[in-house]
Amino acid sequence: MQWKWEMVAPLFGVMLTLAFAPYDYGYAALVALVFFYSACLNRPVKRAALIGYLFGLGLFGSGIWWVYISIHDFGGADPVSSGFLTLLLVALWALFPALTAALSAKVFGMAGAWFRVLALALLWVAVEYFRGYWLLNGFPWLQIAYSQLDTPLAGYAAVSGVYGVGFLLSASAAALVEIGRGKLPPWPGLIFPGLIWGCGWILMGVQWTQAVGEPINITLVQGNIQQNLKWLPNQKLNTLTLYQQLTNRHWDSDVIIWPETSIPVFWSEVKDFYLEPLAATAREKGVDLVVSLPVEGSGGEYYNSVMTLGRTQALYHKNHLLPFGEYLPLQPLSGWVLDRLQIPLGNFAAGGDRQPLLQAGGHAFVTTICYEDAFGELVIRQVEKAAYLVNVTNDAWFGDTSQPHQHMQMARMRALETGRYLLRATNTGLTGFVLPNGKIAKQAPLYTTTTVTDSIIPMAGMTPYAQLGDQLLFAGMSLLVLAVLGISRYSSRNQGLRRKILTAARASHLV
Structure with missing residues (x-):
């Protein structure tokens, strides 16, 4: 059968997906790669590229199909447009295994x-x-x-x-x-x-790495606000009340952390009646509160931000923005296409590389918002002065799919690379504590309104990767x-x- 490699290539792409969360058949990745390289052997470059492309379609088609949920269910696009954009994204990323296969075929000839x-x-x-x-x-x-x-x-x-x-x-x-x-x-x-x-x-x-202080008692809050309700004007007060109530149960903790945009209102709108009283209570209780909300800039721009309240008050603005989610690359083409499809997206500004570290529990920490935790280089730039890592995110955009599990898997790698505890607060899950060895210590289930409390140890020292x-x-x-x-x-x-x-x-x- 002349086309047997092309016929099975998508299946081995799917096999590689099974190596990732939530399936976690890690050794399947080795088998999939053995097939991939075997398929490149003694093949013309164009045929190797085709096999690689089909492999990529299987990998990304089974691995990131959840993009459809974001575009259709929460972006408001019709099924045809949502399906088209999802297929377009899968087709784009499949080009990379195709490129790898084509070049691999050349290497095999050396x-x-x-x-x-x-x-x-x-x-x-x-x-x-x-x-x-x-x-x-x-x-x-x-x-x-x-x-x-x-x-x-x-x-x-x-x-x-x-x-x-x-x-x-x-x-x-x-x-x-x-x-x-x-x-x-x-x-x-x-x-x-x-x-x-x-x-x-x-x-x-x-x-x-090594411990540099006493344990810190930390509570992570998972509000479980449905994405289609989160930004509705008549829902915002209910959201603020819910997070206040969940926090009131844990004033005995040293630090309390809320998820990404847990406050779905601009800072200026809630500063006086909500944030200042909340900060006063935190100071009175001796607690550091870490919240997240959109913040307006002085030049008319706005940011996706994390704020500390209590013993210290400071802001971190998200720096590594999500393309087609928080800003539109390839302008004006991308803006024109998305306008035709009537898909509303944000237009945030980046906070910059030189922002000082936030502090809570008596120690500085590295802050990442949403998928910033997918970039190891971004985290290690700041980790030398940090005792732990904090990620706040909102994976509700992707429903009950493999995406929240894949995202937690990537976050775990940051803890392992830096030798520090990672605290991850999410809107709908997976909220949890990750040990410096990358293992999950505690984790809340998906789609539950809950809190998770545990102790961490502040860490110091640089792993070889963090130095290099x-x-x-x-x-x-x-x-x-x-x-x-x-x-x-x-x-x-x-x-x-x-x-x-x-x-x-x-x-x-x-x-």
């Missing part, structure tokens, strides 16, 4: 098995980095490293971040393919992935690949020279 293994791995994560950090402000969903939080490769997260983990997973798969095609001897070939996974298991027991960052790690991986390429070519030249000498010697003997 000399040196060990070079190919490392080059293929670097290629995979380089394409992930481009789509995850640069294109349209970045969309890092379904990067393969996140699927490895519960496998031995998680031990590398504090050393090399998501791209290092992805590099090692890809290298393991590529090595297995080279063994299967007879280009690597089975014994040393199998030692390579064995060492990778074995060292990862050892690294899981290493603690890179993604760019230096990419430079190191690139130098490794180039070094192996040089060794491979040197070895090939020596082998060629030896063959010539032997041939000449035999010829001379015959003469």
